[in-house]
Amino acid sequence: MLQVKNVSKSYRLTPVLNEITFQMQQGESLGLIGESGSGKSTMAKLIVGLEHADGGQITLNDVDFQELRGAELRKARRHVQVVFQDPLASLNPKLPVWKSIIEPLENYPDVVPSFLKEVRNDRKKMAGILLEKVGLDRNLLERYPHQLSGGQRQRVGIARGISLQPNLLICDEPTSSLDVSIQAQILNLLKELKKEFNMSYLFISHDMASVQYMCDRIAVFKQGVLVDLFLSKDLFSDTRHPYTKTLVEVTVES
Ligand SMILES: Nc1ncnc2c1ncn2[C@@H]1O[C@H](COP(=O)(O)OP(=O)(O)O)[C@@H](O)[C@H]1O
Numbered sequence: 623m624l625q626v627k628n629v630s631k632s633y634r635l636t637p638v639l640n641e642i643t644f645q646m647q648q649g650e651s652l653g654l655i656g657e658s659g660s661g662k663s664t665m666a667k668l669i670v671g672l673e674h675a676d677g678g679q680i681t682l683n684d685v686d687f688q689e690l691r692g693a694e695l696r697k698a699r700r701h702v703q704v705v706f707q708d709p710l711a712s713l714n715p716k717l718p719v720w721k722s723i724i725e726p727l728e729n730y731p732d733v734v735p736s737f738l739k740e741v742r743n744d745r746k747k748m749a750g751i752l753l754e755k756v757g758l759d760r761n762l763l764e765r766y767p768h769q770l771s772g773g774q775r776q777r778v779g780i781a782r783g784i785s786l787q788p789n790l791l792i793c794d795e796p797t798s799s800l801d802v803s804i805q806a807q808i809l810n811l812l813k814e815l816k817k818e819f820n821m822s823y824l825f826i827s828h829d830m831a832s833v834q835y836m837c838d839r840i841a842v843f844k845q846g847v848l849v850d851l852f853l854s855k856d857l858f859s860d861t862r863h864p865y866t867k868t869l870v871e872v873t874v875e876s
């Protein structure tokens with residue numbers, strides 16, 4: 623489904639990503655782990671087409687985003703959505719919850735995911751269904767972001783992310799801004815939604831425990847280089863890259 627081949631990116635001559643290559647299958651979840659500044663979010667931006675790579679190829683369902691412009695890029699982008707780390711920053715403070723949730727649907731008026739077909743002429747009902755999918759009550763529809771808890775806000779961000787029923791949902795540190803007690807609930811919700819909608823996840827985190835819990839495979843970034851890529855069940859194998867082993871030790875100690 624997703625193919626990333628020899629992708630490089632620099633900001634002002636400083637290399638941020640170096641010849642990155644990996645693939646993802648439909649329905650798979652791939653973890654992307656590495657310390658802060660290792661290029662994880664940049665990789666995400668390249669995949670959604672928010673930034674352009676200096677070299678290499680990124681194709682989603684055999685479509686090369688780098689070659690698309692305007693309407694074509696917009697059309698292709700629909701299949702990839704992102705859940706951001708900080709839901710307060712990614713939600714418009716002036717919009718009630720229901721409007722934030724249906725914003726992606728407003729951007730693609732001709733797209734109606736099958737689970738919303740019955741209410742296709744009622745935007746608010748669409749938002750209501752999406753809100754329930756993420757475990758929130760419909761009575762939150764009229765609230766504003768600042769009136770919600772951090773966990774509720776992230777659920778709203780997830781409702782937005784799934785509204786177009788994307789093939790690929792990129793979760794960029796989706797629980798990093800949340801209390802530890804809430805983190806597991808959000809991870810479990812993401813797991814359930816993945817099953818229900820057969821989405822693929824690119825799950826970005828600096829926390830090995832959550833990546834291992836969420837993902838079939840794990841890719842390790844170190845200073846813009848993909849140093850290790852393996853099945854989650856092989857995390858503790860002797861053949862792991864030395865850098866991966868140091869990440870595992872940090873997890874075990876904390
Ligand atoms: N728009 C930008 N302009 C200049 N440098 C950037 C920009 N975005 C990211 N960087 C730099 O690229 C590196 C990787 O950043 P990022 O992809 O956000 O890492 P991560 O998400 O792994 O923490 C960092 O050194 C960061 O400062």
Ligand SMILES: [Mg+2]
Nearest residue numbers: 662663664794
């Ligand atoms: Mg980041």
